[in-house]
Every structure is written in structure tokens, then in C-alpha cells.
Amino acid sequence: MEQPGGALVASERYGSAESWKYWAKDGAMERRRDGEQRQSAGSSVLRVFRTVFLPQGYPDSVSEDYLQYQFWDTVQAFCSSLSGTLATQASLRGVGVGNQEATVAAATLTWLLRDGTGMLGRIVFAWRKGRKLDSEAKKWRLFADGLNDVAMLMEIVAPHFPAFFTLILCSAGVFKSVVGVAGGATRAALTVHQARRDNMADVSAKDGSQETLVNLAGLLLSLLLVPLVTDDPPLTLGLFFLFTLLHLFANYKAVRSVVMETFNEARLSIVLQRYLRDGRVPGPAEANGREPLLPDFRTPVPIRLGVKLQDVVHRYPDQLDLALKGNNKPFLVGIRNGCVSVCLGPEASVGDEIRAACQALWLGGRLEAPTSRHENQNGHWETVHQSHQLMDDVFTGFLKDAEAAGWDVKRTLLDWDEWRVEWKTKSS
Template identity: 95%
Template sequence: MEQPGGALVASERYGSAESWKYWAKDGAMERRRDGEQRQSAGSSVLRVFRAFCSSLSGTLATQASLRGVGVGNQEATVAAATLTWLLRDGTGMLGRIVFAWRKGRKLDSEAKKWRLFADGLNDVAMLMEIVAPHFPAFFTLILCSAGVFKSVVGVAGGATRAALTVHQARRDNMADVSAKDGSQETLVNLAGLLLSLLLVPLVTDDPPLTLGLFFLFTLLHLFANYKAVRSVVMETFNEARLSIVLQRYLRDGRVPGPAEANGREPLLPDFRTPVPIRLGVKLQDVVHRYPDQLDLALKGNNKPFLVGIRNGCVSVCLGPEASVGDEIRAACQALWLGGRLEAPTSRHENQNGHWETVHQSHQLMDDVFTGFLKDAEAAGWDVKRTLLDWDEWRVEWKTKSS
């Protein structure tokens, strides 16, 4: 297809919104935004303006409420209290937005890890609130930091609870499971409230006892949560579980069952720096600037995905017709490539050397993937869906013949 700007070699779309096209001319490739956009800019502005007005109304209501309950006798006192309230709530809102933006997709694929993270961060926030009165000069800073942590806990805790509820709803009874989970939590909180009525008089005006009991209960809480999260056995592949299963299969030809792989899945922070793997990226994250890069990506590959290595990162483009099996295969190739790149001899390869490694991964998957997927299903894994961290870019590319 020839156009004044060159030949169309690929097009891509992010979800149902923006669309882009790649044009080749004079040995170079250019990415341009498509003219068609699905979202109305006017409706977006109206939605933002409506939320903005609602936020301002809430601010005025907060100030009126403080004045109504008699906070201070002067206007300055009410204004100062209002600003302090807004500062605490505002930092919490900012933390919630940034965390959801940066880690939102991970909450599905790594629900167990982020569930444990939320529990630990909540304990840290409570500790900060306990010690804040002892540092008057930094009281506002500590309180706002604790508010940010609690807002992150709210996002991570609520999202991972929903993900785990979906896992537990084996008879498609998510509402029933969610309701019973809420009732169970309410019962536990009620018991805690009754115990608190007996405990609070004992710790009043005794900071050492307060901190001692807090650390004791925190350790018990974290241990119980770790054991609870570790007991969850999920039959769908995420990146960690797929890596465990694939490595064992390539090593000795055996696919570990869900219970074994879940028992080895890391739940605590890993301070290593593994090779980043990005799934469902833009075409330019796999091939860059030159059409012959697309030819290299297609060499030995007739699947609806493209795999490439750029700047030490393994990236995968996904075609719109790709099946779940294709997604699993592409992720397996990316994980294998990531393992190869971690080897010291691979870190200094040029881009052409990386393409040779990519072609080896295609050949490896041609040889082993069918047997791997069959054995995985026989071992009890659900291969009809995944929890792999795919972004929403979908790409259609043109071969030389087309």
C-alpha cells in the first residue's frame, strides 16, 4: 500500500482509544498518529469539570462542618484546621492516584504479593500515627506520610481482595463469597473492639507498653497474613509461576503442579535486578526506525506476536488475533530470553546478536511448547486464561509478500 508518506508496514491500537500507523520510506520507518480517535474530547473535559466542581463543594462542606462543631473562635483557626485537613486528604489522594497508575496492572497478576505488601504497609502507617505525637515539629509531615501509606493500602488491599475473591468463587458465586468475607471480617473486628475496651485503660499514659503490645500484635498479624497468603493455590499462570514451571520443564521435562509452584512463588520483595519483561507493547519497543528490523523480528516466526530485545529489556508485541495459547507461548519465550540475557556473556552482545538469540527462542518453542502446554493442562493448570501482565497495545504488521 503506497501513500505520499511511504509504504504502510504496520498499525497499532491501544485498547479502544488511540491508533497509530508505521510508514516506511527511504530505508527508515516513521510512526504517526491515526486521525481517527474514539474518545470525545468534549465529554472528557465535561467529566473532569464535574469532578472538579464536586471536589470544591466538598472543600466548602468540610470548612462549614468544622465551623459548625466549634473548631476555634476565629476565622484563622477554622481556615488553618481546614487546610490541615485538606493537606492530609490531598496527599492521600495523590498517593492513591500515583500508585494505581504505576502498579495497577500488577495487582491482578501478583495479587498475593501485593496483598502481603498492603498488610505490612498498613502496620507501618499505624506505627507512624502512634509515634507522631512524640515529634511535634514533624507531626504534620508524619501524619501526611501515614495518610499516603494508608491510601496505597486502600488501593492495594481492595484490589487484591477482589482478585482473590474471584479466585475463591469456584461456582461463579463472587457476590456470595464477597458477602461472607465481609461478614467474617466484621465479626473479627467486633471481637477486636471488645478486647480493645479492656486493653485501652491498661495502656493509657504508658507509651512503652503501647509500643511493646503494638510490635507484638504486628508480628503476629504479619505472620498470620503470610501463612494465609502462602496457602492460596492459584491455577492460572502469572509471570512468577510460569517461570517456575517453565524452568523445571526445560531442566527435567516435568511440569510442577499448581500446589508445588505456588509454594515456590516469591511473596517478599526481591532485591535482585532481573531483566525487565514487557508484554503487549508498541511496535517501536520491539523494532526501531528501520523496516529491516521488522523483517528480523518476523524471521522464523509465523505466530501472531513479535519478540525483540532493546536496551536490555525483552518486549513482546501482540497481534489482535492472538489466542491465550499464543500469549502463554510468547511469555515463555520472553522468560527464556530474560534468563539468557542475565548471563554475563550475553550482556555485551550487539543488536544483531540479540536477534540471533530471539531466533533461537522461536526454534526452542517450536520444539517444546506443544508438549509443555499439554503437560501443564494435565498437571492441573488452567490454560484457558492467564494472569500475565499484558498491556493493551495490539499491532497488525505487514510481511514483505503483503
């Protein structure tokens, strides 16, 4: 291939960011950028910025929702940095900074009590809610940032209640410790989602660089802000509420922009209901857009996955035979004490887990109907048998359509507990 500049020898590209060609002429080889021959100063700066603050191979190495999420996450981090400055100033004033009557020992004791209660809160929260942070990462991410704003508000108002200052500060410390666990864990879960080339460490490191840059910008603005709000509580509260509103809005936009392709209970319920209603499987973008992120004050039927056998059946052999009737799958589904429970066999596949969860969700919807609330246990078993028949008819098509719609059916974020049961029928 001959060109005025010589013969094309080779071409290369760096991801989707840039491409180059090698031209040979008179025994020499020249490397030229594909397209524009010269690179402007502005594009050079942008290239350096991308190299420093974005994962290698961006945008091909991350999920499609990466840029939108990072934009709103940057906005919320900036607002949180400014709010944190106001809260820290109030806390320092409350422990006696600037007060000649305050003692170092009293201030130190208050600070140690705050840190100590925070450590205990961190352990208890991780124990009670740790496994929920994977399956409901977006909801807990939003919860963590909202709780962080509550903790900072408590720190700001604490100096105005001297008699309860230590109690308020310790409570805020507990809240912030919960924020640390929930925020850090959900950030890791979102990083796993965003990393598409086994580059979780790179994505996490660049996210840290972005956050450091934002905190630096917040620090510089705080240097101008602190002298203005010192000894002016109304202005402090006013600015805090302004930053908090923007912080919560940016957080909501950030988690709403995340499009996860794996099923958790909420997304599976949305997709299953639509499929049973009109035979169509919504794609990940549509289902994520409808996924609830705020607290739901309704009382839905509890669904427990991966439970002990006694949570499904408690009499042998009649109830175990009822649980196995019409069911040749490696799981048992039952209804007990108003709760839908699923026992999982050790040989169950991911497809079996999805099918069992679909049955449990369908049963939960049936139990919410007023006509089903007063059924006896035998009536519930008839409903369970209907769920087996329904899944026999529709599940294969549902799973195939879900995969075609873009869902990852090779893994899930369903909240399975660790119990695995091997059961025997009366005949065996």
C-alpha cells in the same frame, strides 16, 4: 427397597453438608436425616454459623485453599484491629484531644490535610500500579498489610515529634490510602480465585461478615486495652510491635496458602524452568509454594508484554524481517536496550500469549548470563531465533502437560499491555 421404617421414596442432599431420605409407610411420608437420626445442639450451632459466615454450598462452592486462607486472614485482621486502636489513640492525642490548649480548628485542619493527601495518594497509586494488582495479587496483598503497619507506627510515634506531627500524619495518610487501594483490589482478585460457582458476590459478602465479626471482637478487647495503655508510651509500643509481628506472620501464611491455577509471570517462569530442566511440569500447589512474595533486590532483565512495534524493531525492512525469521505466530519478540519486548497481533489466542511469554522468559534468562550481556544487536537476533526453534520443539508438549497438571490454560494473569499490532512483510 423395604426397611423397618418403610420404603425409600427419595433422597436429597444440601451440597456436601447434609443428606436426607424420604421413607413411606402406611400412606405417610417421613423425612429423616441420613446417618445419625438426631442432631446435637453443638452441630446445630455449627450449622447456623456456617450458614451465616460461609458462602452457600461451602466447601464445594469455593477453592480448596479457602478455609486455610480465611483462618490466617482472620488472625491478621484481629491483630490489625488492635494495632489500629493504638494508632488511633495516639493520633487523637497528637491533634489535641485531652489538651486544653489545643483548638478545634487546628485539629480539624490537621485531619483535613491528612485526608486530602491520602486522597491524592490513592489516585496516584491506582494510576501507576493498578494493572499490576491482578497479576501479582499475593505480593501486593502482603505489601499492603506491611505498609499498613508502617503507617500505624508513624501515627503512634507522631505525637513525640510535635514539630513534624502534621507531616508525619499526612505521610501516614498517604500510606493508608495506598493500603486501601492495594488491599481492596487484591482482595477482589483473591475473591475471583476463591469463587467457583460464579458466586463472587456471596464469597465477598461472607468475607465481609467474617471481618465484621473479627472487628467486633477486636473492639471489645480494645475497650479493656485502651485504659491500660493510656499515658504509657512504652507499653503502647510494646503491644504494637507484638501485634505487628503476629499480623505480618499471619499475612504471610494467608497469602502463601493461596494456590492459583492461572499463570502469572512468576509462576510461568517456575514451571517453564522445571520443564526445560527435567521435562516435568510442577502442579499449581508446588509452583505457588515457590512463588516469590517478598521484594527481590536482584535486577532481572525487564520483560514487557503487549508493547508498541517500535519497542521491538526500529528499522524497516531489515529488523522486521529478522523479527519474522522462523516465526509464523501472531507475535513478535525482540531485545532492545537490555529489555525483552513482545508485540502481540490482534488475532492472538491465549495459547499464543502463553507461548510468547515463555519465549520472553527464556530470553530473559539467557540475557542474565554474563556471556550474553555484551552481544551486539545481531547476536541478540540469533538468540531470538533460537527461542522460536525451542518453542517449536517443546511448547505443544509443555502446554499439554501443564493442563494435565491442573493449570488453567484458558486464561492467564500475565501482565499484557493493550497495544495490538498488525505488521506487513517487505514482500507483502
